[in-house]
Amino acid sequence: MGEKTEYEPGDQAPNPGTYTEVGEGRSFHTEIQSPKRIEMEKGDTFPATTNKNRKWKKAEKARVH
Numbered sequence: 074m075g076e077k078t079e080y081e082p083g084d085q086a087p088n089p090g091t092y093t094e095v096g097e098g099r100s101f102h103t104e105i106q107s108p109k110r111i112e113m114e115k116g117d118t119f120p121a122t123t124n125k126n127r128k129w130k131k132a133e134k135a136r137v138h
Contacts, residue, residue, distance in 0.1 A: 079128040082121045086113040091132040094122050 094108040119129050
């Protein structure tokens with residue numbers, strides 16, 4: 074079984090990094106316009122999201138070409 078990829082407020086961060094809010098629907102039309110982004114350390118507790126239907130997900134690293 075793999076590691077969770079989405080976290081709810083109150084969950085603990087499994088790894089350090091930048092996490093961003095994601096909506097319940099992952100399509101282009103329901104994409105969050107200005108998602109909250111937070112820096113977390115391993116073991117930190119995720120804060121409340123701006124909407125009860127949102128969750129936290131680790132942000133993708135920017136690719137350098």
